[in-house]
Amino acid sequence: MGKIKFAVVVFPGTNCDMDCHYVVKEVLGEDADYVWHTQEDLSPYHCIILPGGFSYGDYLRTGAIAKLSPVMESVRKEAEKGKLVIGICNGFQILVEAGLLPGALLKNTKLRFLCKFVYLRLDNNDTPFTHLYKKGEVLRMPIAHFEGRYFAPPEVLDTLERNGQVVLRYSSSEGELVEGVNPNGSLNFIAGIVNEKRNVFGLMPHPERCSEKILSSDDGYRIFKSMAEWARTHLKEL
Amino acid sequence: MAKPLYKELGLTRYEYERIKKALGREPNIVELGMFSVLWSEHCGYKHSRHFLKMFPTRAPWVIQGPGENAGVVDIGDGQCIAMKMESHNHPSAVEPFQGAATGIGGIVRDILAMGTRPIALLDSLRFGSLNSPKVKYLFQGVVSGISFYGNCLPAEEKIVLKTKGNMECISIEELANRFIPENKNVPQAAELEDVEILSFDLHTRSVCWKRALKVFRRKAPSFVEVTTSSGRRLLATPDHPLLAFRRGLNFISCGSLEKGDTVFLFQDLSYPRPTRVLKVSSVEEERWVFDVEVEDTHLFLTQAGFAVHNCIGVPTVAGEIYFEDSYEDNPLVNVMCVGLGRIEELQKGRAEGIGNTVVLVGSSTGRDGIAGAAFASVELGPESESKRPQVQIGDPFTEKLLIEAVLEAIKTGAVVGVQDMGAAGITSSTSETAARAGTGMELDLDKVPLREKGMTPFEIMLSESQERMLLIVKKGEEEKVKKVIEKWGLNYAPIGIVTPDGILRVKHKGEIVAEVPAKLLAEAPRYRPRPVKPAYIDELASFSTTNLPEPDDYNKVLIKVLSSPNIASKEWAYEQYDHMVLVNTVIYPGGDAALLRVKGTSKGIAIKTDGNGRYVYLNPYRGGMIAVAEAARNISATGAQPLAITDCLNFGSPEKGEVVWQFSEAIRGMAEAASYLNIPIVSGNVSFYNESPDRRVFPTPVVGMLGLIENIDNRLTAGFKNSGDIVVLVGDTFPELGASEYLKEIFGKVAGEPPKVDLEREWRANKLVIESAKLGILSSAHDIAEGGLAVALAEACMLGGVGANIRIPTSPIPPSYYLFSESQARFLLSLPPEYLHRLEGLAEELGVPISIIGEVGGNRLHIESDRELVSLSLQDLESVWRYSIQRMMES
Incomplete structure (x- = not known):
């Protein structure tokens, strides 16, 4: 198969679109197109990225309006077909609002916007997004959000944990889940989860901001690389 | 008796007479309103233009000097950087959050108007003492305001x-x-x-x-x-x-x-x-x-709470914050923006081409901020609180759309001129673009999209509604631009045409409501008030700092200085800004200067703002020089070559002789340093009237500097890296504690003379660091500034996560002077021992004194002379330096 085709969805107010596009095209060497939020057909793509930003100005709960836009119907459709969908930061919030992932993202416990590097423990490497990592590996990635505190009712959390759907957790540099390492108060230290089918991934940290050595960490690169490799072996030529 | 209208609007009798004479008739109310804003200090530079002529503005790499929306510098490969700094001091004192947010919106549009994409923001903030509850409110407000424009907070419901x-x-x-x-x-x-x-x-x-x-x-x-x-x-x-x-x-x-x-x-x-x-x-x-x-429910939703992210998608990469009592009533909020573009795509704010269409794009026009520019030009008094409506409301969401829409519109090739619509809105943008091109304009206010019904021509002409830009579009090619602007969901409103007669003619409901020569509006009268040296200068300068007692406990003293909010880490503030979006930021906030890569090349640009108001207060000439020299050292410490300056000059009322003296002396100092170091000043802004009845701010010129590093792999950072590296002090240390942070923190004094400046030494020290960076022999480089060598050492340890063992001479300078002196032209370097001879060779060639003062290693900062002076663990240092501001804000 030739190059893997990524769609980078742009809502009014998305602002990490250029960064995701750059990483896919220039760093990963695959294909990427910007896709405007009015687009109704995403079938020509293997992978769909919902980048960070403040879709529709976040005038409501973050992501609450974006979920109503036409493109989200096609995201849902492609996800059902088994295509890969990744939502980063605001993209994660949109996936949650749209019901493609369970739970909710609330304001950080400190009620402040936070932009900084954090440590993450990779708890599941058996997904299309993380198969190039080792289980238990500690990663260093930046966060930049106001609303990243993962919340879900106990029964939903139980299901997530039982199914191994929790992929990333905030941790210490040694991978421990201890006091002081959870920047936003997320339940179970959750930083990223997948759906049951493992083809929809939402995470608060920004892998596109740490995919090159010069940016002080390239720990995010293998997420994009994993997606491309998985797509190459598991998805059909378009 | 009621004041005459011109006085209400802030014009003097002299100015009124001058307008009358030039027009040959009485101006009507709309015209008077237009003059009042354009001839305000904020827009007209009435009291400053004369002095600003001292600045050097040219160099072979300068493409655009002062006079446009922003200055522009050539960085090779057909690429250029636009840069500009602006103040938003007065609005921030009244309504911190919105004031700071619009500060960012305006400066971003200045960069956009040059046809360049905004890629970085820097904040330079000055507040009163953090112990004051009012200062905490303002600081929190300003920081979250920036992170709103940065991160979307609710404005109105x-x-x-x-x-x-x-x-x-x-x-x-x-x-x-x-x-x-x-x-x-x-x-x-x-x-x-x-x-x-x-x-x-x-x-x-x-x-x-x-x-x-x-x-x-x-x-x-x-x-x-x-x-x-x-x-x-x-x-x-x-x-x-x-x-x-x-x-x-x-x-x-x-x-x-x-x-x-x-x-x-x-x-x-x-x-x-x-x-x-x-x-x-x-x-x-x-x-x-x-x-x-x-229907059914009362719970309709308002734009709630604090929202996320850097809305406009421009990272806030650096800046500095100082706390000083003089800023208590009148905080300073200066914002610098930097844009990247291609030289052949540069735009100018000129209304060229008779018959071309004048287009207003962006938000609708409302009543917000009417006469804000005039408001920025009066002292703050008790009635300022009632001026809240004059602070404009910013909407970062629309701003981001505006950035994309305007850049795309420029690509159509149908745009011949672009102008930000900031202070004085339609009036300033139309008259400035027409005046620059020597043309006129005919405007039809009925075509302006309005947010409120029943707005008068006076209100429409003077509104400062945000997120608007003026485009001059080629006749016959309007459709191309319209299509782009409307795709982004913004208003496209052709409001007039360019005319040959030099007259700005404004129509409303079929009648001419104003008819004024554009040039006359753009050329405010100039004043040259007489400078008067303030009495405090000699009095404070005479304070002797030669016989200060040595401390009993150097550990305690260092901890005290590190916990000063001027020295302590500003992490609490910059964590609230997105400093990474666009994935260009290679050196994050907290170092000497921010460093951004230029994608697709091996180049990087370094940017930094700086300006110590205390130095300028005590000796404006020297303080002005230091503002430039220190910013240059910050740039060099990353390995980049300083290229250009934008500035923001924050002073008291220019109608007072003492302020004029401070202003002219500071400018003289800055101009001298900028000329000597060959770093031209390409744009800037003056903010006067930073005083309240009780207090005047320290005269504070803030320097925003740009540097270029050809190969970004040669970049340097401030933190120590490897155990065993040699620690080298570049430059001579003199017993200079006047105006120092040490004197203020330990002895409670703001007095004495700031450190001496020797521009030749500065030039040579910078050169040494830049050349050694190119050779790749250094492990770290850090500018030595406030808090002196001791603070620089502590920072290098904390930023690098490794300790150091330092020995300092026992004489002739007493240890506290050696450790806390703020002598200029100094750097702290570290390098592997095997490269030492190469550094020594280079230093000798350049005639720069260097001393070996110790080595990197361990997990403590250990300083001794003939006895142990300081011995603190990294944890001891971190717990005060990193968390002191957070503790003050959260207490």
Whole structure:
């Protein structure tokens, strides 16, 4: 198969679109197109990225309006077909609002916007997004959000944990889940989860901001690389 | 007797007579309004232009010097950098959050107007002592204001609605104005037609569209202001119900709330958060209030809470914050923006081409910020609080759309001129572009999209509504531009045409309402007031710093200095800004200067703002030189070559001789340093009237500097890296504690002479660091500034996460002087021992004195002379340096 085709969805107010596009095209060497939020057909793509930003100005709960836009119907459709969908930061919030992932993202416990590097423990490497990592590996990635505190009712959390759907957790540099390492108060230290089918991934940290050595960490690169490799072996030529 | 109208508008009698003479008639009210803003200090540079001529502005790499929307510098490969700094001091003193947010919006549009993409922001902030509650409020407000424009905080209560299938987000007042007939002075209700409003369904606990039935407007005579522990302030009528916990969960009225009550706020819409009431105060002020009746539910949604992210997608990469009592009433908020573009795509703010179309793009025009520019040009007094309506409301969401729309419109090739619409809105943007091109314009105000009904020509011409730009579009090619602008959902309004006669002619409802030569508007009178040397200068300079007692405990003293908010880490502030979006930032905030890569090349640009007002206060000439010299050292410490300066000059009232003296001396110092170091000043801004009846700010010129590094792999950072590296001090240390942070923190004095400046030494020291960076022999480089060598050492240890063992000479300089002197032209370097001889060779060649003072290693900072002076673990250092501001803000 030739190059893997990524769609980078742009809502009014998305602002990490250029960064995701750059990483896919220039760093990963695959294909990427910007896709405007009015687009109704995403079938020509293997992978769909919902980048960070403040879709529709976040005038409501973050992501609450974006979920109503036409493109989200096609995201849902492609996800059902088994295509890969990744939502980063605001993209994660949109996936949650749209019901493609369970739970909710609330304001950080400190009620402040936070932009900084954090440590993450990779708890599941058996997904299309993380198969190039080792289980238990500690990663260093930046966060930049106001609303990243993962919340879900106990029964939903139980299901997530039982199914191994929790992929990333905030941790210490040694991978421990201890006091002081959870920047936003997320339940179970959750930083990223997948759906049951493992083809929809939402995470608060920004892998596109740490995919090159010069940016002080390239720990995010293998997420994009994993997606491309998985797509190459598991998805059909378009 | 009532004041004459021109005086009300801030013009002097002399200026009024001058206008009358030039026009050959009495100006009408619209014209007078136009003159009043363009001839204000803020727009007209009346008192400063004469002195600004001292600045060097040219160099082979300067493409655009002062006089345009921003300065532009060539960085090779056909690429260029646009740069500009601006103040938003006065609005921030009154309404910190919105003031700071619009500060960013305006400067971003200046960069955009050059046809370059904004890629970085820097904040330079000055506040009073952090112990003052008012300062804390302003600091928190300004920081979150920036992170709002940065990160979206609520401005006014905005609601989201759908009419005829279109979704929009407007203020509730705007909704009322659309449906309620013009008479504004009576309480009213109006039926709404075909309006759905985004609401919250209590049963299903989900967001849904509900039909809105009515909108109400009434006057409320008083309000209650509730401050909560989550940092939210609510202003509501006393009868407004709030969900609260008091003997169970109940709705109780705001008026009966008490300190300590728990209320539930719909900050997170799905899960109301409990938060404790810290303060309830009543506000006796009559204002209009609004409400909407929604089908089935009363819970329509307002633009709630604190939202996420850097909305405009431009990272805030660096800056500095100083705290000094003089800024207590009048904080300084300066913002610098940097843009990257291609030389052949540069734009100018010129209305070229007779018959071309004058287009207003972006937001609709409302009544906000009317005469804001004139407001920025008066001292703050008790009545400033009542000036809140003059602070414009910023909307970062629209700003981001505007950036993309304008850059795309420029690519069509149909745009011949671009101008930001900032201070004095339509008036300034049209007259400036026409004056620069020597043309005129005919404007039709009926074509301006308005946000409110019944706006007068005076209001339309002077409105400072944000997120608007002026484009001059080639005749016959308007469709291309229109298509682009409308794709981004913004207004495209052709409001006039370029004319040959040099006259700005304004029509409203078929009548000419103003007719003035554009050049006359753009050329405010110049004043040259006589400078008077203030008496305090000699008095404070005579304070002797030669015989200060040595401390008993150097550890304690260093800890005290490190905990000073001027020295302590500003992490608390910069963590609240997105400094990474666009993935260019290679050196993050907290180092000497930020470093951004230029994608697709091996180049990088370094940027930094700096300006120590205390030095300038005590010796404006020397302080002006140091502002330039220190910024240059910050740039060099990353390995980059300083290229150009933008500045923001913050001073008191220019109508006072003492301020004029401070101003002219500071400019003389800056000009001399900039010329000697060959770093031209390509753009800038002057902010006068930074004083209240009780206090005048320290004269504070802030320097924003740009540097270029050809190979970004040669970059340097401040933190020590490897155990065993040699620590080298570059430059000579003199016993200079005048104006120092040490003197203030330990002896409580702001006095003495700031350190001496020797520009030749500066030049050579910079050269040494830049050349050694190119050779790749250094492990780290750090500028030595406030707090002296001791602070620089502590920072290098903390930033690198490794300790150091340092030996300093026992004489002739006493240890406290050696450690805390703020002598200029110094750097702290570290390098592997095997490269030492190469550094020594280079230093000798350049005639720069260097001393080996120790080596990197361990997990303590250990400093000794003939005895142990300092021995502190990294943890000891970190716990004060990194968390001191956070502790002060959260206490």
